[in-house]
Amino acid sequence: xxxxxxxxxxxxxxxxxxxxxxxxxxxxxxxxxxxxxxxxxxxxxxxxxxxxxxxxxxxxxxxxxxxxxxxxxxxxxxxxxxxxxxxxxxxxxxxxxxxxxxxxxxxxxxxxxxxxxxxxxxxxxxxxxxxxxxxxxxxxxxxxxxxxxxxxxxxxxxxxxxxxxxxxxxxxxxxxxxxxxxxxxxxxxxxxxxxxxxxxxxxxxxxxxxxxxxxxxxxxxxxxxxxxxxxxxxxxxxxx
Amino acid sequence: xxxxxxxxxxxxxxxxxxxxxxxxxxxxxxxxxxxxxxxxxxxxxxxxxxxxxxxxxxxxxxxxxxxxxxxxxxxxxxxxxxxxxxxxxxxxxxxxxxxxxxxxxxxxxxxxxxxxxxxxxxxxxxxxxxxxxxxxxxxxxxxxxxxxxxxxxxxxxxxxxxxxxxxxxxxxxxxxxxxxxxxxxxxxxxxxxxxxxxxxxxxxxxxxxxxxxxxxxxxxxxxxxxxxxxxxxxxxxxxxxxxxxxxxxxxxxxxxxxxxxxxxxxxxxxxxxxxxxxxxxxxxxxxxxxxxxxxxxxxxxxxxxxxxxxxxxxxxxxxxxxxxxxxxxxxxxxxxxxxxxxxxxxxxxxxxxxxxxxxxxxxxxxxxxxxxxxxxxxxxxxxxxxxxxxxxxxxxxxxxxxxxxxxxxxxxxxxxxxxxxxxxxxxxxxxxxx
Numbered sequence: 175x176x177x178x179x180x181x182x183x184x185x186x187x188x189x190x191x192x193x194x195x196x197x198x199x200x201x202x203x204x205x206x207x208x209x210x211x212x213x214x215x216x217x218x219x220x221x222x223x224x225x226x227x228x229x230x231x232x233x234x235x236x237x238x239x240x241x242x243x244x245x246x247x248x249x250x251x252x253x254x255x256x257x258x259x260x261x262x263x264x265x266x267x268x269x270x271x272x273x274x275x276x277x278x279x280x281x282x283x284x285x286x287x288x289x290x291x292x293x294x295x296x297x298x299x300x301x302x303x304x305x306x307x308x309x310x311x312x313x314x315x316x317x318x319x320x321x322x323x324x325x326x327x328x329x330x331x332x333x334x335x336x337x338x339x340x341x342x343x344x345x346x347x348x349x350x351x352x353x354x355x356x357x358x359x360x361x362x363x364x365x366x367x368x369x370x371x372x373x374x375x376x377x378x379x380x381x382x383x384x385x386x387x388x389x390x391x392x393x394x395x396x397x398x399x400x401x402x403x404x405x406x407x408x409x410x411x412x413x414x
Numbered sequence: 415x416x417x418x419x420x421x422x423x424x425x426x427x428x429x430x431x432x433x434x435x436x437x438x439x440x441x442x443x444x445x446x447x448x449x450x451x452x453x454x455x456x457x458x459x460x461x462x463x464x465x466x467x468x469x470x471x472x473x474x475x476x477x478x479x480x481x482x483x484x485x486x487x488x489x490x491x492x493x494x495x496x497x498x499x500x501x502x503x504x505x506x507x508x509x510x511x512x513x514x515x516x517x518x519x520x521x522x523x524x525x526x527x528x529x530x531x532x533x534x535x536x537x538x539x540x541x542x543x544x545x546x547x548x549x550x551x552x553x554x555x556x557x558x559x560x561x562x563x564x565x566x567x568x569x570x571x572x573x574x575x576x577x578x579x580x581x582x583x584x585x586x587x588x589x590x591x592x593x594x595x596x597x598x599x600x601x602x603x604x605x606x607x608x609x610x611x612x613x614x615x616x617x618x619x620x621x622x623x624x625x626x627x628x629x630x631x632x633x634x635x636x637x638x639x640x641x642x643x644x645x646x647x648x649x650x651x652x653x654x655x656x657x658x659x660x661x662x663x664x665x666x667x668x669x670x671x672x673x674x675x676x677x678x679x680x681x682x683x684x685x686x687x688x689x690x691x692x693x694x695x696x697x698x699x700x701x702x703x704x705x706x707x708x709x710x711x712x713x714x715x716x717x718x719x720x721x722x723x724x725x726x727x728x729x730x731x732x733x734x735x736x737x738x739x740x741x742x743x744x745x746x747x748x749x750x751x752x753x754x755x756x757x758x759x760x761x762x763x764x765x766x767x768x769x770x771x772x773x774x775x776x777x778x779x780x781x782x783x784x785x786x787x788x789x790x791x792x793x794x795x796x797x798x799x800x801x802x803x804x805x806x807x808x809x810x811x812x813x814x815x816x817x818x819x820x821x822x823x824x825x826x827x828x829x830x831x832x833x834x835x836x837x838x839x840x841x842x843x844x845x846x847x848x
Contacts, residue, residue, distance in 0.1 A: 263726065267837045
């Protein structure tokens with residue numbers, strides 16, 4: 175088991191954002207979490223890092239209870255987050271951004287890892303000396319993923335990687351997710367609003383509503399489910 | 415001109431005239447009572463006279479002035495846009511060339527700084543002013559770590575300057591410590607104060623942090639003003655010992671030998687002035703080397719990354735607490751060292767020297783120089799110290815001139831004099847990996 179959440183509750187002040195989440199990710203899986211705006215998807219991801227701290231429940235990563243560890247200690251485990259909105263370092267160069275991803279890793283691996291990233295995203299090698307802020311949105315997203323991979327994680331967390339991207343880049347991002355999983359054995363937890371793409375790329379999926387998991391199943395089953403189709407795929411507004 | 419014309423870039427002549435006519439109309443309305451009508455004493459009674467020609471000239475001047483100003487600003491804007499577009503089209507080349515020029519300017523400035531007191535060895539005013547510039551360079555470099563690199567807006571840097579100055583003043587007058595022994599201790603004291611400021615304000619950013627640092631600066635100053643037993647209150651501390659040349663004082667005569675007698679020179683007060691200049695030059699060069707080195711180390715990159723995006727840094731496993739506190743501590747320490755030098759040079763300090771005005775000038779140096787740029791701080795210090803000095807001839811218009819110059823610089827270069835950020839990591843072509 176790579177990641178296991180059991181009975182996780184979290185609060186933002188008085189708002190009860192997570193209400194008893196049970197979720198697991200097996201080694202080698204791509205798992206997606208879909209849901210509408212404000213369902214608590216991002217909160218769930220951030221609570222893995224203790225921001226906010228969970229008020230009840232347990233989070234186990236790689237056979238270690240990380241529920242109470244400080245944020246930076248959790249982030250130094252073999253777990254990497256591609257934050258929502260990319261959050262690259264705009265005034266630093268692409269190369270510096272990549273290097274920042276490996277800041278906690280063994281410096282001897284730097285050059286090997288950089289080469290791996292160039293192979294995965296050839297465009298980054300062309301832009302190495304450019305300021306990251308001058309990249310296009312899609313290129314920035316690739317940089318954000320590459321930066322996260324520089325730490326050599328076992329589990330990659332992606333928070334809405336397709337947000338605000340052109341269709342061509344969305345395709346490329348999901349292609350990369352598949353490639354990472356199939357060719358490199360990367361375990362991935364993917365948070366998305368783009369349910370169609372996400373469910374197609376994932377082995378299993380969870381549907382989240384109002385801080386709770388309302389449905390779970392294989393990607394294919396969820397894609398076929400009438401409720402999911404109505405709520406997330408056909409632009410319909412199913413009752414909450 | 416390229417076939418593509420941006421509509422908003424080039425207003426037509428009619429638009430310009432319309433804009434100027436608007437201004438002329440306002441000038442006319444304001445001008446009728448202020449210029450057009452005047453009173454005169456005629457045979458004991460007050461009469462209203464008209465001055466229509468003068469008013470006409472005023473309105474015409476407003477019209478033409480507005481036309482010229484608008485045209486000039488548009489030209490400037492257009493030129494900047496073309497330049498930006500060109501720079502975006504070919505990022506590499508321009509970067510390399512401008513870095514060369516910057517490096518050259520840096521060495522040139524260093525060369526000038528080195529020979530300046532020799533060239534002006536009989537001109538106390540020049541060397542004194544240069545010393546003041548260097549104090550501000552040092553303060554600017556200290557604050558640059560906090561504001562420029564780590565992106566933490568600090569409006570109370572004068573507090574650390576004060577802590578350093580008072581630490582040296584007390585250590586030397588009360589305990590007889592020498593300049594060089596007190597220097598590191600006072601620097602560390604300031605660093606501790608830096609931590610004391612950093613710790614409670616860890617969660618604050620931007621405007622909120624600015625307010626807290628502003629308050630901190632005032633607290634230090636008010637404590638120094640009122641804690642008379644410790645600091646002498648508003649009277650300050652006087653007869654602070656001057657630094658000696660490896661134990662040789664700069665005085666006309668002494669039992670144990672003086673600088674002049676040891677080297678067989680005739681005593682001159684200039685020796686001390688020049689010596690002080692080289693001391694601050696040495697201190698600032700050490701600061702420069704230190705900060706430059708740190709920028710290339712993980713901690714320096716962490717500062718810059720934190721300035722760019724704090725959340726991303728957390729996700730990458732950085733301990734933001736340590737990164738922030740180290741920036742505050744280092745910035746404060748450098749400010750403290752500058753304070754020690756200031757106290758030793760003046761021989762007298764009082765809370766007057768560490769007001770908010772001082773913090774504002776140091777921050778202005780960092781912002782004007784271009785956040786994070788070391789050379790920019792030097793240029794901005796020269797400008798900010800020399801402008802009021804050169805402006806002495808203009809007497810009461812001095813500060814007006816100073817303000818206008820600052821506005822002009824910010825209009826001309828919104829990112830500061832040197833806004834270029836030099837990457838700390840360069841791509842090395844295959845085969846020559848370090």
